Amino acid sequence: MTRGSPYAPHTEAETAAMLDAVGAADEESLFDIPEDVRFDGEFGLEERSERDATTLLSSTLAKNKKLTEFLGRGHHSHYVPSLVNDLSRRSEFLTSYTQYQPEITQGFLQVLFEYQSMLVELTGLPVANCSMYDAATALAEAARLSNRVRQASGHRILVPEILHDGKRSVLDNYVAGTDLTVETYPMDDGNVDVDALSDLADDEVSMVYAENPTVRGTIEERLTEIGELADEVDALFCLGTDIVALGLLQEPASVGADVVVGEAGALGMPNAYGMGLGLFATREEFLRQVPGRLVGASEDAGGKRAYTLTLQTREQHIRKERATSNICTNQAWVALRTAMHVAYLGPDGLVDLAKQCVTDAESLAAELSELRGVRAPVHDRHHFREFVVHTDQPAKAIASDLESEGFAVHVVSEHKLQVCVSDLNAPKVDQLVAAFEEVL
Amino acid sequence: MDFDQARYARDDRYEPLLSEKNAAREEIDDSPLPDELTRDAVELPGLSEPELARHYTRLSQMNWSVESGPYPLGSCTMKYNPSFTEDVAADPNAAIHPDRSPRTSQGTLELLYELQDYLARIGGMDAVTLQPPAGAAGEFTGILVAKAYHESNGDDRSEVVIPASAHGTNFASAAMAGYDVVELPSGDDGRVDMEALDAALSEDTAALMLTNPNTVGLFERDIVEIAEMVHDVGGLLYYDGANLNALLGRGRPGDMGFDIMHYNVHKTFATPHGGGGPGAGPVGVVSELEPFLPNPRVREKGGNYRLEDAEDSIGKVHGYTGNWFVLVKAYAYIARLGDAGLSDASAKAVLNANYLAEQLDYEVPYEPFHHEFAATAGDRDAADVAKRMLDYGVHPPTTKWPEFVPEAMLTEPTEIENRDSLDDLAHAFNAAMADSDEELENAPSRTTARRIDQVGAARDPQLSWQALDDE
Numbered sequence: 038m039t040r041g042s043p044y045a046p047h048t049e050a051e052t053a054a055m056l057d058a059v060g061a062a063d064e065e066s067l068f069d070i071p072e073d074v075r076f077d078g079e080f081g082l083e084e085r086s087e088r089d090a091t092t093l094l095s096s097t098l099a100k101n102k103k104l105t106e107f108l109g110r111g112h113h114s115h116y117v118p119s120l121v122n123d124l125s126r127r128s129e130f131l132t133s134y135t136q137y138q139p140e141i142t143q144g145f146l147q148v149l150f151e152y153q154s155m156l157v158e159l160t161g162l163p164v165a166n167c168s169m170y171d172a173a174t175a176l177a178e179a180a181r182l183s184n185r186v187r188q189a190s191g192h193r194i195l196v197p198e199i200l201h202d203g204k205r206s207v208l209d210n211y212v213a214g215t216d217l218t219v220e221t222y223p224m225d226d227g228n229v230d231v232d233a234l235s236d237l238a239d240d241e242v243s244m245v246y247a248e249n250p251t252v253r254g255t256i257e258e259r260l261t262e263i264g265e266l267a268d269e270v271d272a273l274f275c276l277g278t279d280i281v282a283l284g285l286l287q288e289p290a291s292v293g294a295d296v297v298v299g300e301a302g303a304l305g306m307p308n309a310y311g312m313g314l315g316l317f318a319t320r321e322e323f324l325r326q327v328p329g330r331l332v333g334a335s336e337d338a339g340g341k342r343a344y345t346l347t348l349q350t351r352e353q354h355i356r357k358e359r360a361t362s363n364i365c366t367n368q369a370w371v372a373l374r375t376a377m378h379v380a381y382l383g384p385d386g387l388v389d390l391a392k393q394c395v396t397d398a399e400s401l402a403a404e405l406s407e408l409r410g411v412r413a414p415v416h417d418r419h420h421f422r423e424f425v426v427h428t429d430q431p432a433k434a435i436a437s438d439l440e441s442e443g444f445a446v447h448v449v450s451e452h453k454l455q456v457c458v459s460d461l462n463a464p465k466v467d468q469l470v471a472a473f474e475e476v477l
Numbered sequence: 478m479d480f481d482q483a484r485y486a487r488d489d490r491y492e493p494l495l496s497e498k499n500a501a502r503e504e505i506d507d508s509p510l511p512d513e514l515t516r517d518a519v520e521l522p523g524l525s526e527p528e529l530a531r532h533y534t535r536l537s538q539m540n541w542s543v544e545s546g547p548y549p550l551g552s553c554t555m556k557y558n559p560s561f562t563e564d565v566a567a568d569p570n571a572a573i574h575p576d577r578s579p580r581t582s583q584g585t586l587e588l589l590y591e592l593q594d595y596l597a598r599i600g601g602m603d604a605v606t607l608q609p610p611a612g613a614a615g616e617f618t619g620i621l622v623a624k625a626y627h628e629s630n631g632d633d634r635s636e637v638v639i640p641a642s643a644h645g646t647n648f649a650s651a652a653m654a655g656y657d658v659v660e661l662p663s664g665d666d667g668r669v670d671m672e673a674l675d676a677a678l679s680e681d682t683a684a685l686m687l688t689n690p691n692t693v694g695l696f697e698r699d700i701v702e703i704a705e706m707v708h709d710v711g712g713l714l715y716y717d718g719a720n721l722n723a724l725l726g727r728g729r730p731g732d733m734g735f736d737i738m739h740y741n742v743h744k745t746f747a748t749p750h751g752g753g754g755p756g757a758g759p760v761g762v763v764s765e766l767e768p769f770l771p772n773p774r775v776r777e778k779g780g781n782y783r784l785e786d787a788e789d790s791i792g793k794v795h796g797y798t799g800n801w802f803v804l805v806k807a808y809a810y811i812a813r814l815g816d817a818g819l820s821d822a823s824a825k826a827v828l829n830a831n832y833l834a835e836q837l838d839y840e841v842p843y844e845p846f847h848h849e850f851a852a853t854a855g856d857r858d859a860a861d862v863a864k865r866m867l868d869y870g871v872h873p874p875t876t877k878w879p880e881f882v883p884e885a886m887l888t889e890p891t892e893i894e895n896r897d898s899l900d901d902l903a904h905a906f907n908a909a910m911a912d913s914d915e916e917l918e919n920a921p922s923r924t925t926a927r928r929i930d931q932v933g934a935a936r937d938p939q940l941s942w943q944a945l946d947d948e
């Protein structure tokens with residue numbers, strides 16, 4: 038066997054015959070690269086057997102400490118059923134690409150159509166695309182959408198002062214090339230300070246962004262007012278959420294949301310070091326301004342319903358610098374996993390899971406509050422999955438001691454921690470509480 | 478080859494939608510929240526596990542993939558995605574939360590750090606960020622880095638120059654970063670027209686975006702001179718890494734004078750991107766631009782890895798660290814192949830493209846190409862020829878792009894095909910070309926669906942099962 042790529046099947050004889058067929062003396066002569074920019078091929082990278090490569094990776098990854106994570110703040114996961122892992126790995130799904138030839142890729146198109154439909158149901162908005170990269174870029178794309186459809190109305194984007202750093206920074210970068218400016222409005226005990234927001238909102242605003250649940254896990258109580266407020270100044274109301282919360286909390290359309298963004302990867306994916314699936318849904322009115330790919334139903338020559346990518350004149354490969362977004366490769370395979378997970382849960386399973394996110398957080402907060410020098414939740418609100426904890430002792434020291442006990446929690450500020458509970462770590466809450474007691 | 482794709486059909490549709498199999502409704506009562514904070518009900522499909530298993534298995538059978546057969550989409554580098562990389566990424570130790578302390582995520586940080594190093598070596602770059610989640614996001618990142626660099630020099634530049642033959646994302650990314658796009662016409666030889674370039678470059682030029690070999694597979698032989706011209710006006714040279722599979726071990730963008738590049742990890746480094754993604758678009762830069770890369774950077778000292786924010790950084794382009802699992806798979810691929818495997822991948826990719834082109838009854842106007850070539854369908858409609866190719870059991874090439882090649886069929890077989898499968902592919906090309914206009918117009922007939930009405934889909938958008946006309 039020759040040394041080379043294990044995934045290039047050529048035998049030596051075959052290579053020789055093929056070179057002969059193209060009239061080339063050797064492989065090198067096929068490269069039309071001037072001498073002065075030729076490279077000698079020495080990256081200094083070792084080749085390995087599959088087994089050795091696997092061992093290398095698994096021993097490197099084993100350096101991650103085994104921890105029970107009570108972490109959230111924008112990146113969440115729930116138990117992923119085997120069906121999702123198993124079927125999403127079918128190579129017909131896994132090793133395909135964008136459906137440039139819909140007749141031969143009906144399977145994936147239908148999956149994406151079903152994914153879009155699930156989001157339509159959950160958001161109450163009639164148009165959902167088949168993925169953005171993550172929640173942060175979805176929010177940023179929403180701001181750019183507002184710039185296109187509310188150009189006349191203004192250039193101010195209002196966001197909560199307490200917002201995930203990653204989201205804020207991505208948003209700033211995505212609007213840097215526009216005349217949009219991002220400003221913050223104050224929060225009141227974890228939720229939107231609606232009066233303060235009202236004072237800030239004027240005709241110059243093109244989008245108001247709020248989250249439900251917020252990054253601190255609180256559930257908004259005045260979404261309808263926020264929606265009306267945005268409406269009055271002719272601004273878009275963009276609501277950030279996640280796919281599980283959508284199963285229980287107020288339906289975004291019912292509170293006047295014009296765009297819904299957020300993380301859909303909370304279903305279908307394990308903890309993924311931040312890799313996500315950006316959900317993006319909006320109103321019919323903005324259909325032709327939507328970023329990203331859309332799958333639509335049509336008919337084939339045999340008169341049967343068939344699916345295809347559609348409204349592509351919005352996209353970069355046709356519209357170039359006037360496209361609604363630069364996105365091309367997206368998160369389709371993650372959307373497949375998420376759709377499978379939603380289908381697996383069904384409406385009852387999804388609602389139950391979402392209810393559990395409320396009750397588990399509530400009971401853990403109550404248990405922690407029993408401890409001396411601890412108060413939880415800090416905010417007098419309802420919570421979803423997570424909540425902020427006040428600690429009399431320095432939060433950092435507590436978190437670090439908890440880490441030594443095998444638990445990870447967020448440090449929010451000097452005397453504040455944040456704790457997130459889901460079906461994955463719920464069986465270990467008693468141990469977490471015991472560890473808290475230990476380290477206090 | 479005789480080919481029929483799986484087709485589950487009944488009445489006026491193929492496999493029914495989940496919602497058509499069983500729509501269920503869950504009223505929200507007994508809620509732990511006050512009524513006014515919850516929705517009333519959720520309506521979603523309610524199916525059992527065996528029903529779902531069958532649904533998704535059938536849908537998978539109605540989908541073409543690299544493992545089904547040739548997938549020579551030009552510019553997309555549809556290579557085989559090694560199975561072991563899936564197992565590696567499924568390691569429970571990889572499934573961690575991004576807000577863990579660095580102390581408890583040393584394995585992840587080490588892997589990221591090493592991948593940065595691998596990519597830097599492969600591209601001839603000094604520093605790499607792994608954050609951009611796809612090629613287009615890499616372009617956007619790179620252009621923001623260029624902008625930050627110019628601004629740090631008190632230099633206000635307004636234009637990005639891009640060849641007409643470039644990928645659509647290049648234009649869109651530059652525009653998103655706030656630049657005016659100056660389009661460069663293609664030269665008669667299919668390469669950059671040096672006179673046109675000279676005319677396009679000015680003190681306003683922030684960057685020139687190029688891919689090399691270009692989108693018809695030609696190496697830009699004047700690359701050193703091009704770099705000089707761009708640098709002479711104070712601009713930066715950007716490399717679109719989509720075509721890196723042509724160059725592995727033979728040439729490095731950094732050595733050619735490129736200042737910034739993105740890597741299309743899901744192309745060159747074989748990570749699966751089923752149905753259209755996820756990908757990853759790491760960005761490499763020369764040392765002068767390193768301070769502007771996205772935060773945080775992974776750093777190492779004495780075998781200890783940490784995350785560090787830099788003051789001059791552009792900030793973030795993804796909420797976290799990008800598409801982590803994709804990066805794990807890319808690392809696994811590079812660790813498996815090493816120098817010899819990577820160089821061989823390019824050699825065989827270029828050999829395969831040349832061999833395939835040789836077997837075709839099509840004109841290939843631009844030569845010498847590398848890993849891909851643009852054949853022309855001449856007086857036939859390239860899109861129709863492509864539809865007919867489906868009936869011969871292969872996926873057709875990218876059609877009608879780049880636009881300067883009439884009826885283009887941009888073909889990239891990659892290194893994974895052997896001679897027999899290239900011969901099958903060539904047969905599909907040639908047979909389709911020999912078929913009658915009527916056969917072309919009526920194609921495909923062996924795929925799950927027959928020719929789909931695209932115009933109708935756009936005229937009357939039905940984007941969800943809720944919106945179906947026939948409901």
Ligand SMILES: Cc1ncc(COP(=O)(O)O)c(C=O)c1O
Pocket residue numbers: 364365366552553611612613614643644646647688692717719720741756757758
């Ligand atoms: C030449 C070229 N540039 C850029 C891109 C964009 O990369 P991505 O799809 O990963 O965003 C592509 C991919 O489709 C491409 O072919």
